[in-house]
Amino acid sequence: MTDDVFAVIAEATRRDILVSLRAGDKAVGELVEELSASQPTISKHLKVLREAQLVSMRAQGQKRYYALNPKPLEGIVSWLETFDVGPAAAAAKSHRAEAETGTERAVATQLPDNEAVAAVLERESAKLSPAVVIPGGTAAPLSDDTVPQQIGRTVGRAATKAADLLANLPNLPKFGRKK
Numbered sequence: 001m002t003d004d005v006f007a008v009i010a011e012a013t014r015r016d017i018l019v020s021l022r023a024g025d026k027a028v029g030e031l032v033e034e035l036s037a038s039q040p041t042i043s044k045h046l047k048v049l050r051e052a053q054l055v056s057m058r059a060q061g062q063k064r065y066y067a068l069n070p071k072p073l074e075g076i077v078s079w080l081e082t083f084d085v086g087p088a089a090a091a092a093k094s095h096r097a098e099a100e101t102g103t104e105r106a107v108a109t110q111l112p113d114n115e116a117v118a119a120v121l122e123r124e125s126a127k128l129s130p131a132v133v134i135p136g137g138t139a140a141p142l143s144d145d146t147v148p149q150q151i152g153r154t155v156g157r158a159a160t161k162a163a164d165l166l167a168n169l170p171n172l173p174k175f176g177r178k179k
Contacts, residue, residue, distance in 0.1 A: 005072045008052040009159045013037065014045050018155070021055060021068035028064050080158055 009015055016035055020026060028046065032039050046066055049055040054073070055066045 004052050005054065005076055006159055006162050008048055008054060009073075009076075009155055010163060011045070011048075012156060013041065014049055014054075015155050015159075017042070017045055017049060017066075018054060018068060021066060025058075025065045025067045028066070031066070076158065076162065080162065 009018070013035070017031060020031060020034055026034075028039065028042055031037075031042050031046075035042065046055060046057070050057055050066075052072060054069055056069050058065050058067070
């Protein structure tokens with residue numbers, strides 16, 4: 001299923017829809033207006049997202065409301081974490097460097113890596129203005145305009161990077177959207 005999710009989120013309009021649905025359930029008309037796209041285009045992308053189980057749909061009268069289902073994205077996050085890249089990896093390396101100098105040796109020996117990363121992020125985000133921590137550890141300013149754009153770009157870069165990595169690995173079967 002992760003292969004399908006990579007293929008699905010590789011398209012920018014679908015990523016924009018996912019970002020939009022982070023704020024809550026939305027009707028197709030709301031997505032059309034928000035994303036400045038035609039209704040058939042949004043419906044086509046919603047169908048692909050629904051088939052990949054990234055969104056769920058409920059009917060209420062004549063309207064169709066869509067909601068984000070982040071569960072399939074967890075596989076991508078787990079896969080990307082294996083490459084030790086991104087802000088979370090940098091925070092972990094920084095934390096390990098501090099631990100080696102002795103400033104936080106006791107804490108580092110007691111915490112597993114994920115908790116160590118969380119501790120560094122918590123400490124660093126306390127120095128920032130109100131922010132949202134995007135999966136992967138990126139702190140984004142709490143602003144309705146910039147957070148979705150940053151998340152969309154982050155997901156897009158991750159999908160592109162993942163697709164490039166998969167394309168360059170030998171002996172992997174080709175994958176695409178199931179018909």
